[in-house]
Amino acid sequence: MLAEHIASITAWLPVGADPRHIVDLGCGTGTGTFALLKRFPHAEVTAVDTSNSHLHRLLEKATAEGLADRVHTVQADLDATWPDLGTPELVWASASMHHMADPDRALRQVRNTLAPGGLFAVVELDGFPRFLPEDAPEERPGLEERCHAALARHHAEHVSHRGADWGAKLTATGFTVKAERTVTVNLGPPHTDAVGRYALSSLRRLRSGAAQALTAEDLTALDRLLDTEGPHSVLRRGDLTVRTERMVWAATASGG
Numbered sequence: 001m002l003a004e005h006i007a008s009i010t011a012w013l014p015v016g017a018d019p020r021h022i023v024d025l026g027c028g029t030g031t032g033t034f035a036l037l038k039r040f041p042h043a044e045v046t047a048v049d050t051s052n053s054h055l056h057r058l059l060e061k062a063t064a065e066g067l068a069d070r071v072h073t074v075q076a077d078l079d080a081t082w083p084d085l086g087t088p089e090l091v092w093a094s095a096s097m098h099h100m101a102d103p104d105r106a107l108r109q110v111r112n113t114l115a116p117g118g119l120f121a122v123v124e125l126d127g128f129p130r131f132l133p134e135d136a137p138e139e140r141p142g143l144e145e146r147c148h149a150a151l152a153r154h155h156a157e158h159v160s161h162r163g164a165d166w167g168a169k170l171t172a173t174g175f176t177v178k179a180e181r182t183v184t185v186n187l188g189p190p191h192t193d194a195v196g197r198y199a200l201s202s203l204r205r206l207r208s209g210a211a212q213a214l215t216a217e218d219l220t221a222l223d224r225l226l227d228t229e230g231p232h233s234v235l236r237r238g239d240l241t242v243r244t245e246r247m248v249w250a251a252t253a254s255g256g
């Protein structure tokens, strides 16, 4: 669903010569990996993640698309011993750096891993996307924003690196930021079923972080949206959008 936006980011990357070896850190099921394989048809991608099941799905997709010979998966916890990833000319980290327990350490590891003159692209989301109109749901207008405010308080305590200034972090760890960009995403309505499922999974995660700080009325309204069997299910709404921003930093090792 967001493939078009990822493609616009990979097209924008200020790479010199086309990279032959790319590393995708915290690749998940491969949204970035596949965009990179398409953008750089002569490159191979090493896709790294802690999750074996994500890597398994990524390889299944690669096989289905005839790309398996250009993808290598590495199961590793990037907060632990750094795996041997060769010397890639491009390292891509999308929505993964904020998960690191010690992102500065991870950034230094990337600096040591990159080939001379290589590029490091950090993509981060500006929080969870917004899906509901501002006056929804009818009985509790503005519910989604209140959930986000509650979640932001939770994140400030538990996921302190979300929303970090990655430009400053990159500079502090020996990178020079060559370019940065904000990509605004605003999809639908109308929307596909995938948007409904995306809204459902995001609102579920929102609930797990925000529940304690919500009023009983808001929690009830949220649970109505999350009840996929009920008449108020988010899956039944025709007015969903995906509104979000992605920030991208493209950096090279200073002095490199």
Ligand SMILES: C[S@@+](CC[C@H](N)C(=O)[O-])C[C@H]1O[C@@H](n2cnc3c(N)ncnc32)[C@H](O)[C@@H]1O
Pocket: 025, 026, 027, 028, 029, 030, 031, 032, 048, 049, 050, 051, 054, 076, 077, 078, 079, 093, 094, 095, 096, 099, 100, 101
């Ligand atoms: C929000 S997902 C992003 C997936 C993908 N890069 C994308 O843009 O859609 C974050 C990914 O980082 C992985 N991850 C989180 N912490 C990690 C760590 N310490 N080492 C390796 N991967 C990690 C998670 O398993 C997850 O797949």
